[in-house]
Amino acid sequence: MKIITKEIILQSRGNCNIIDLTDETQKILNETNLLEGSCGIFSIGSTAAVTTIEYEPGLLRDIPRILDKLIPQFSKYYHNETWGDGNGHAHIRSALIGTSLNVPFRNGMLMLGTWQQIVLIDFDNKKRTRRVAIQVTGK
Amino acid sequence: MKIITKEIILQSRGNCNIIDLTDETQKILNETNLLEGSCGIFSIGSTAAVTTIEYEPGLLRDIPRILDKLIPQFSKYYHNETWGDGNGHAHIRSALIGTSLNVPFRNGMLMLGTWQQIVLIDFDNKKRTRRVAIQVTGK
Amino acid sequence: MKIITKEIILQSRGNCNIIDLTDETQKILNETNLLEGSCGIFSIGSTAAVTTIEYEPGLLRDIPRILDKLIPQFSKYYHNETWGDGNGHAHIRSALIGTSLNVPFRNGMLMLGTWQQIVLIDFDNKKRTRRVAIQVTGK
Numbered sequence: 001m002k003i004i005t006k007e008i009i010l011q012s013r014g015n016c017n018i019i020d021l022t023d024e025t026q027k028i029l030n031e032t033n034l035l036e037g038s039c040g041i042f043s044i045g046s047t048a049a050v051t052t053i054e055y056e057p058g059l060l061r062d063i064p065r066i067l068d069k070l071i072p073q074f075s076k077y078y079h080n081e082t083w084g085d086g087n088g089h090a091h092i093r094s095a096l097i098g099t100s101l102n103v104p105f106r107n108g109m110l111m112l113g114t115w116q117q118i119v120l121i122d123f124d125n126k127k128r129t130r131r132v133a134i135q136v137t138g139k
Numbered sequence: 140m141k142i143i144t145k146e147i148i149l150q151s152r153g154n155c156n157i158i159d160l161t162d163e164t165q166k167i168l169n170e171t172n173l174l175e176g177s178c179g180i181f182s183i184g185s186t187a188a189v190t191t192i193e194y195e196p197g198l199l200r201d202i203p204r205i206l207d208k209l210i211p212q213f214s215k216y217y218h219n220e221t222w223g224d225g226n227g228h229a230h231i232r233s234a235l236i237g238t239s240l241n242v243p244f245r246n247g248m249l250m251l252g253t254w255q256q257i258v259l260i261d262f263d264n265k266k267r268t269r270r271v272a273i274q275v276t277g278k
Numbered sequence: 279m280k281i282i283t284k285e286i287i288l289q290s291r292g293n294c295n296i297i298d299l300t301d302e303t304q305k306i307l308n309e310t311n312l313l314e315g316s317c318g319i320f321s322i323g324s325t326a327a328v329t330t331i332e333y334e335p336g337l338l339r340d341i342p343r344i345l346d347k348l349i350p351q352f353s354k355y356y357h358n359e360t361w362g363d364g365n366g367h368a369h370i371r372s373a374l375i376g377t378s379l380n381v382p383f384r385n386g387m388l389m390l391g392t393w394q395q396i397v398l399i400d401f402d403n404k405k406r407t408r409r410v411a412i413q414v415t416g417k
Contacts, residue, residue, distance in 0.1 A: 045391035058218035079336035113184035197357035252323035
């Protein structure tokens, strides 16, 4: 059993920018030469989330729209009154969707569905540099 | 430390069908003879989710009802306009609830609460064959 | 590779009480003397959730308020009709937010953002003793 931890740096536009991390994750997995185990993907920071979606243009529009209905950007948040940064909605969306994901792999391949990609969603209200930890554990 | 990866195949009715995976997960764990570690449960595919619930008839009715209020099946989704498969709501529910879950075990037993079960929820709008990866890591 | 499993006991006020577990998790990690790996945090029980947030007073008020809008405490739930315990909302919130979280560590430190804390949120409608499993895997 081995464990390898990488940190990747992304440029995000914020505002529900959805970034496909699948190729980068598989590339890191390839470099480890491990065959069976799990990739942990972790969003470092509390205004983004990681999850899986079918990465296609329709959903890239639907997901921000639904989230803006459920947890609106322009609403009253005590967080915004305290900090004045206008990203209270981003914190709550991140907490609800989650910041950690674990994807198993076998024969050196991520066990994703054909139309299933690993994504970071950046909910913050401005463009940002984002850090994501990718940790491969396996044999 | 060992790692064992299984893939289970399920017949689901779709439409928020909630399937209890606890016994199957514990059975796979038993077959590994491992005593301490973690079971990763991963939904292969982007229109289902894995989580834990108290598996009882009331909640099996409440969860679909609440989700249909938050993320309605019959609403406008760009995903549906593009693909014509009517399951945009299923993709969004899966992304929000999540497709990975990790349950620790000790003394060979999953560390679940008494009224806590591992479930797959299939949000798709038709019956489907579902694949779930169950990966046991431990000693 | 080593694996160490601890169970911590918390006194919670319930009613969306948000409890910071970061220091306790880092303390358990320190005691293992492991340098690189992952901490699994698991809520034992189906009416609480684990996630990460910026632990600051504004969000501690915003999160309960938003959740009460999305999944109201005082609404009709079949769960409550069956069991009479009035915590149907707590079960659904737990299922949606999730009961497992994995945080990677490197150089013996959790790879959290500066304003990112590990929390348990107890959605139940009364004060409770809570059990959380913290499992450290690494080298």
